[in-house]
Amino acid sequence: MQWTNKALLLVAALGLAACNNPNRYGAGGAGGAGGAGGAGGISSGNLGDVNNPASIAYFNQRVGDRVFFTLDQSTLSPEAQATLTKQAAWLAKFPEYKIIEEGHTDERGTEEYNLALGARRASAAAQFLIAHGVASNRIRTISYGKERPVATCDNESCWSQNRRAVTVLSQGAGG
Template sequence: MNKLTIAVMLVAALALTACDKNKRFGDDALGAGAAGIAAGSASDPTSPAYFNQTIGDRVLFAVDQSTLSPEAQDVLTKQAAWLTENPEYSAIIEGHADEQGTREYNLALGARRASSVQDFLIDRGVAPARLKTISYGKERPLAICSDESCYNQNRRAVTVLTAGAGV
C-alpha cells in the first residue's frame, strides 16, 4: 500500500506533471527534499534542481522562532532572484516544526514560519500570486531521531516549486 503510493508519486514527479497536492505532499513525506518538480541538472541555473540543490530550497529556525537568520535571509534572497528570473514557476512554502510541542501549537508555528518566508520573498519582488503557504506542524519530520541533531533539521520552511505562473 505504502510502496504503491510511493511508486505512483515518483512516476508523477518524473513525468513533470504539475504538482498534484496530495502527491506533492507525499514527496516531502519521503524526505526527498520536498521537490515538487525534480527536473534538470543542478548545473543548469534555470532548472528546479539548481534551485533545490545549489541555492537551497529550505531555511531553518531556532526553537519556537519564526524569525529569519542572516543565513536564511541569504538563501531566500537567492530564491527570490531565481523566482524572478524564472517566472514560469510558482512555489508552495511548507512550514514545519519539530516534535517538541503540542499538535495545534506546532501547526500554528509552522504557518508562522511559512509566512515569514513568504513575506520575505514578496518583499524581494516575487509576486504574491505565485506564493502559497501550508503548515504541516510536527506531522512530517525529515529527521526522525529525538534530539537536537534531528530537531534542527525539522524546524524548517521549504520552498517547493510548482509549474505555472500562479499557485
C-alpha cells in the same frame, strides 16, 4: 515574540548560506507539482539537471530550497535571509514557477500549536520573498506542523533540521 514585519526590516547582506540539504526529497516537498498534500508528498516532477541553472534541481541544491529556525521561533536568521534573497533572485529570473512555501516544526510540541507555528514560518519566508520582489500571487503557504519531519533521531541535531520552511516549486500547479 517575533513577527514577520520585524524580520523584514533586517537587511540580508551575507554571502552564501552554510546550510546544505542532504535530504531534500523527504519533506513532502520533492519539487515539481504536488509537493503539498497526498499521503506521500512524493511527486514525480522532473527536477532536471543540477548543472542547469534553470532547473528545479539547481534551485533546490545550489540556491537552497529551505531555511531553518530556532526553537518555537519564526524569525528569519541572517543565514535564512541570505538563502531567501538568493531564492528571490532566482525566482525573478524564472517567472514561470509558482511556489508553495511549506512551514514545518520539530516533533517536540503539540499538534495544534505546531500547525500554527509552521504557518508562521511559512508566512515569514513568503513575506520575505514578496518583499524581495516575488509577486504575491505566485506564492501559497501551507503548514505541516510536525507531521512531515525530514530527520527522525531524538535530539537537537534532528529537531533543528525539522524546524524549517521549504520553498517548493511548481509550474502552474499548486491549488
